[in-house]
Amino acid sequence: xxKDEIKKIEEDYAKTETPVVSNNSAHRWxxxxxxxxxxxxxxxxxxxxxxxxxxxxxxxxxxxKPNCSIQSYAPVLTAWKEFEPYEVVATTYQAISGAGKxxxxxxxxxxxxSFHSSVERKRNLRKSHFVSGDMWMMRRNRxxxxxxxxxxxxxxxxxx
Numbered sequence: 001x002x003k004d005e006i007k008k009i010e011e012d013y014a015k016t017e018t019p020v021v022s023n024n025s026a027h028r029w030x031x032x033x034x035x036x037x038x039x040x041x042x043x044x045x046x047x048x049x050x051x052x053x054x055x056x057x058x059x060x061x062x063x064x065k066p067n068c069s070i071q072s073y074a075p076v077l078t079a080w081k082e083f084e085p086y087e088v089v090a091t092t093y094q095a096i097s098g099a100g101k102x103x104x105x106x107x108x109x110x111x112x113x114s115f116h117s118s119v120e121r122k123r124n125l126r127k128s129h130f131v132s133g134d135m136w137m138m139r140r141n142r143x144x145x146x147x148x149x150x151x152x153x154x155x156x157x158x159x160x
Contacts, residue, residue: 014051014060022064034063037071040078068092 001009006026013020027033032051034044048061055061065071069092077088 010062011055014055014057014062017057017060019060020062022062024064025067027062027064028066030062035066036063037066037074040074 003026006024007030010020010022010024010027028035032047032054034041034047036042036044045063048063051061052058066074069090072092073090077090080088
């Protein structure tokens with residue numbers, strides 16, 4: 001399905017007065033759809049009132065979760081923020097299935113355990129800012145993100 005088709009389905013459900021919390025990325029950059037990690041940015045839920053006006057709903061809305069990488073290191077960064085670490089290195093090791101792909105339809109991944117995507121890194125930086133509402137580590141230019149695709153998923157965060 002295309003992102004536009006997914007957006008339509010999610011909004012159609014919301015219009016039936018059903019709250020929709022999606023793992024899909026289709027609405028991650030829709031201005032009135034909050035991307036929420038409740039412990040970090042509950043204030044982002046405030047935009048739902050504008051979305052309800054747009055959709056014409058009283059209870060129905062769409063909210064999205066950030067990708068698994070952001071969910072894994074954003075809480076750590078938020079917890080450490082007050083200590084002002086000098087440098088942060090966050091490395092994610094993501095399952096190939098996290099992208100919805102298999103070795104069959106992504107053959108260049110066969111035997112590759114250290115794939116790095118600069119596009120994925122840029123997305124994670126933007127989403128980190130979007131989730132936290134603050135890019136305190138980026139102002140210092142000391143936030144380093146790496147993404148690797150493997151047959152399983154994990155994350156490592158180092159604070160200096």
